[in-house]
Amino acid sequence: MTHPLTDLLLTHRQSGTLISSLPDYVVPRDAAEAYRVQTESVKALGPVGAWKVQPIPQSGEPFASPILANTVFPDGAALKSADFPGLAIEVEVAVTIGHDLPARESGYAAGDMREVIASLHVGLEILASRFPDRTKNPQLVGIADLQNSGGVVLGPAIAAEELPEFAQQQMSLQFDGAEVQSTTSGAATDNMLAALAWLANHAAARGLPLKKGDVVITGSRLGPISFAGEQVFAAAEGLGTVSCTFG
DSSP, rough: OOOOOHHHHHHHHHHHHOOOOOOOOSSSSHHHOOOOOOOHHHHHHOEEEEEEEOOOOSSSSOOOEEEGGGGGEEEEEEEEGGGTTOOEEEEEEEEOOSSSSOOOOOOGGGGGSSTTEEEEEEEEEEEEEESSSSGGGGHHHHHTTTGGGEEEOOOOOOOOSOOOOOOGEEEEEETTEEEEEEOOOSHHHHHHHHHHHHHHHHHHHOOOOOOOOEEEEEEEEEEEEESSSSEEEEETTTTTTEEEEEO
């Protein structure tokens, strides 16, 4: 039997309607229950092609979510705004995984991850939700709803022979040709590698191990910013650019 929140989310995904009322009994009680909803959802909706993971926090564990393969889009993708209710944009450092990472007894450590990364990218995460205002829900509902991810637009690949220090990563975001946000800071490279190792272990334990070719977005550096325009463009020093349009 699937979780009742899984059934509710899938019904509204299929109908393209929003959930206006959330019964208390469907709200996950803990992270494990929210992850159960994620796993049930992706098994119903199609294969996983990417993951999102937060930087390692000062205490506790990051949150993560699989992203459906059919919502990983190439640079320059032309998308429909109507497919992404509550549309918002984040800019992130993305990586492509170079080989399969099945469960193993010793687990994965941050030191293993440098050889795992096949390429680096600047990525746009598209946030979407099954709810009129995702910010008004309990946090675990958003986690269960694939962590509010509608997909990712991936910039061209950059060789990952030597990782830069991402703590000083310069990035900028433009909507319809006007800059809306920029940064020269963010999670450090060591933190990103630790988060990737945590994710490799987490995903394998859920029976959804990271695979060669999977994309991982590593946490927002710009955004989320609500978007109702046509063109999104982001640039990141050393990582190139990425763009998409909405109609």
